[in-house]
Amino acid sequence: MLHTLSIGELAALLEARTTSSVELTRHFLARIERLNPSLNAIITPTAEAALLAAAAADRRLAAGERGPLLGIPIIHKDIFCTDGVRTSCASRMLDNFIAPYDATVVARLKSAGAVMVGKANMDEFAMGSSNENSYYGPVRNPWDTTKVPGGSSGGSAAAAAARLAPCATGTDTGGSIRQPAALTGVTGIKPTYGRVSRYGIVAFASSLDQAGVFARSAADAAAVLEVMAGFDPLDSTSVDVPVPNYSAELAAPASAGGPLKGLKIGILREFFDGLEPRNAALIHAALEVYTALGATTVEVSLPHLPLSVPAYYVVASAECSSNLSRFDGVRFGYRCEQPRDLLDLYKRSRGEGFGAEVKRRIMTGTYVLSAGYFDAYYLKAQKVRRLISQDFRAAFSTVDLVAGPTTPTPAFSLGAKLEDPVTMYLNDIYTIGANLAGLPGMSVPCGFIDGLPLGLQLIGPHFAEGKLLNAAHRYQEVTGWHRQTPRGYE
């Protein structure tokens, strides 16, 4: 059963020539064909190109080349440009868009020999927390198909949970990797702002967007992130900081007194205010495991955190209204039928090409940026953003990492939060802070409520991905939550 193995185990089989990349790719393509119709996690399967890429990986393996991802299947969120393959962003606007080049992330993974088997469904232009805002229909949660998988990277999360590939890429602007990872029981990491190149990723909110990974374990996520991360001159926000060898760090022998001896974890007080008791109990149980591993815990406070959601919806909407102005019905994407004049072309191409939530965010952003409101909303939100960022900085002066729940609840039912956008937005209350402050964050499976998975969130200082991955990995060495598989997908 190839889909039950870790990336490390698959790489070992490929190196030993016990299996081939073509065989592995066929295995996952068959799973996509059989299991995806009930999940709708994949917009575009890429079988033909995948088999060619797999054959090329097999030739490299036969020539003696080795690499942690050489010949390993992967799924890309449909927000990453893929040369010659439709890149829809789950929008009618880009339904006909064939990307003319590869995103840097895609190019790096391709040259490392990873084999793209499909492009994942998502909330349109990455705006949403339930994956119900897709032009191609909602994604369903493999743990219970009446529930949402979270969003916006819901297709990537559901695909990883259903073992449609060993790993998947995603993007996280306000929680879009961590929240769906929590709701589908997989491991997800959003790196530091600037850690992974955004070249070729369709832009949503440029001061917040960052790309990351879904995988079945922290060790697998480390292997993928290592290849994705690093300086890229093509992205002006890319940071020139060397990428550590995350996998080697995880493999380092544990010190006496416990593998996490000396690690100080701050428990985020505000994350537990009004938290459902069963949810809180699971997080506290996870933190007890950390204590047993040698870490110490102490309560920390982020007093401005409750303001993160309103600050985010001002900043993100403002930036989205600016970024999405490029969709004009002229150079690429959807154009309305028989425009009367240029203004009509713009308005109807955009009005018909964008879905309801995207239009709502563009209008929110247009409003907060408009004359007379800029200072009261946009500038104000940027100031509050600094206060939130300073709260995190103060916390990290006393602890190495902070921890709390990833989400307020497990996966909710399809349609449950569609009526009121603010209710939907509040679902991201625990994840948005890390985006506003540009910090790396992870969600790690830590238990179940009524058969639905839940995540422990870890947030670290800038460029502390290695520390996060190690903390998650040591937890996963002594727990089995991340190995649970939804029924029907074993």
Next chain:
Amino acid sequence: MSLTRQDVEKIAHLARLSITEEEMPVYVTSLSSIVNFVDELSRVDTGGVEPMAHPLDGQHQRLRPDAVVDHDNHEKYQRNAPEVQAGLYVVPRVIE
């Protein structure tokens, strides 16, 4: 604070979005509720706080050498265009 239909029409015009009759009441309600929600920010004292535009302090826009690194790909790029003639994008007549 709640937005009127006229407000939403003006915002939609600024954003170059056509909004249908059926959509309009939904946007009046939901945009009002969002504006009320973000109004929470006005209660925070931000005196003396510098606005934060970039999450990493000390980051500046990098400059690169002024050298040609990209080549003429217009044919490839224009394959995605709704209408092209002789390498030019076609739009409805603007000047009579």
